[in-house]
Amino acid sequence: MANLTPNALSLLNSVFGLPAFRGEQEEIVRHVTDGGNCLVLMPTGGGKSLCYQLPSLLRGGCGIVVSPLIALMRDQVAGLLEAGVKAAVLNSTLSRDEAEAVEQRLLAGDLDLLYVAPERLLTPRCLALLGRARIALFAIDEAHCVSQWGHDFRPEYIGLSVISERFPNVPRIALTATADELTRQEITDRLGLANAPRFVASFDRPNIKYEIVGKQNAQTQLKAFITERHAGDAGVVYCLSRAKVEDTAAALTRAGVPALPYHAGLDARLRARHQDRFINEDGIVIVATIAFGMGIDKPDVRFVAHLDLPKSIEAYYQETGRAGRDGKPSSAWMAYGLSDIVQQRRMIEESDGTEAFKRVSIGKLNALVSLAETTDCRRSRLLGYFGETSNAKCGNCDNCLSPPLVRDGKVIAQKLLSCAYRTGQRFGAMHLIDVLIGRTTERVTQFGHDKLSVFGIGRELNEKQWRSALRQLVAMGHLQSDNEAFGALKLTDSARGVLKGETAVSLREEPANLRNRASRTKSRRGDIASDAAPPGDAGDMALLGRLRAWRSEVARKHGVPAYVVLHDATIDGIASSRPRTPDALRGIPGIGDKKLERYGRDLIALVNAAEG
Known part of the structure; x- marks a missing residue:
């Protein structure tokens, strides 16, 4: 398949069964296929993998995908094999003989995509192997792992700078679902992408x-x-x-x-x-x-x-x-x-x-x-x-x-800050609340805090409401915890303005007996779903049950997750549109040429049986 050069849209349809690109996918695919480097930020479920899978099929050679995630490698390779793509992994789960077999396939030009763990890629043996192979591109997935400022820093990712040094003429595409500007800059610096375009999709997940x-x-x-x-x-x-x-x-x-x-x-x-x-x-x-x-x-x-x-x-x-x-x-x-x-x-x-x-x-x-x-x-x-x-x-x-009620919280904040100050800024939330609501616990009386002017001045709120006010004042920066004093709450410089009445404070109002009102509120976006809407009538539901049972059995025989065989959206599309011919089935998103060839007869038979 890697030797063929059909256009990207044709491959998208024939291999992956998708009728059209989403967002900037087409521009990214064209850019990388033409030999360009880039950084891609796209939310989970946004179609990042297609941005390197398709160019790997369109360019000569094998696409090398660097990923730290063994489970993702396994699932993506299983899905590619189901679609008829020649794919393999090279990581610690393989025996020596299995790894050598994969290496020989790479050198023989018998692979479209090879998923490699970063630790494996950085070994002298693997770098030498790649130097002898025909490489279509390098895709660095989970690219945020390269940044010490990221949420999932992996030290081995820093070594991936070797890719741009050893293979300067092979296109590189770095991909991540999340990175702020600081992390994006470090990705481009470490992976040699300083002059490469950034493709940033919307981070919104409206569903x-x-x-x-x-x-x-x-x-x-x-x-x-x-x-x-x-x-x-x-x-x-x-x-x-x-x-x-x-x-x-x-x-x-x-x-x-x-x-x-x-x-x-x-x-x-x-x-x-x-x-x-x-x-x-x-x-x-x-x-x-x-x-x-x-x-x-x-x-x-x-x-x-x-x-x-x-x-x-x-x-x-x-x-x-x-x-x-x-x-x-x-x-x-x-x-x-x-x-x-x-x-x-x-x-x-x-x-x-x-x-x-x-x-x-x-x-x-x-x-x-x-x-x-x-x-x-x-x-x-x-x-x-x-x-x-x-x-x-x-x-x-x-x-x-369920929009929260907001009120002027200046007096509540002053009471709380005064309580923290008059108790010596040595106590945590629970003790301050006990003093505010006038609770004579052993600890309160031990320190004589029941004699303070702030004792009992906050009886208008209950414990839950004071906890909410405390959280909000910490979030605003007027209070902070002192870890050296076991979490004691201390006033910050900004608290002075609140105590003097110079700083306005708005607090979310926490009703005394609030049950989570939003939990049962129907979303105005509650009908957001995939392109193939779920079936609704009893006949559709019966067919859907048979399709799911068939999928589970196929997945069990193949040793793969059910969604690798067919995604839920594809199953839903079949149940709702009831295709009776191969051409009609081929029009369902997710049914490519190979899946039509493998499963078309069974799926049409299930539809026909449901028709009675």
């Missing part, structure tokens, strides 16, 4: 509903979110610690949710088994540390939930982006509290990073906290972080669906 709630009992809140809104759906729950992963998975299982833990402390075989179940079975919820999901190409993840605050907006965007890759309505839900901010700041300050690194990390954390506390459209704030201006309300985040 994802963003929702952030104040943390009360996080597990109870999570169980309600899943059982009330995503029962039977596949989802990912992120926790910061291994112990919390285990505890949360067990709690969900007791609540009737099929949940599996995933973290580095599990036996490797058990961890792999849990990952395979999540990929291959319907309705599995995986509870994991942030290491999970990189490279998981499962398109029908209906929700991503965070029980702990990520460390940056980039990390939040990357992790939530694993929901709804198929374009259907999905949720990004997070519960967070003041303790999350304190914990993340402590991790940054106790890290081995330079002062510059810590300063940048604190800035990134503050930007995420501002996103969590904003009363404006969350999507606009999220897009603005990546330099994409959007003034319109999205209609698909909690703040747009």
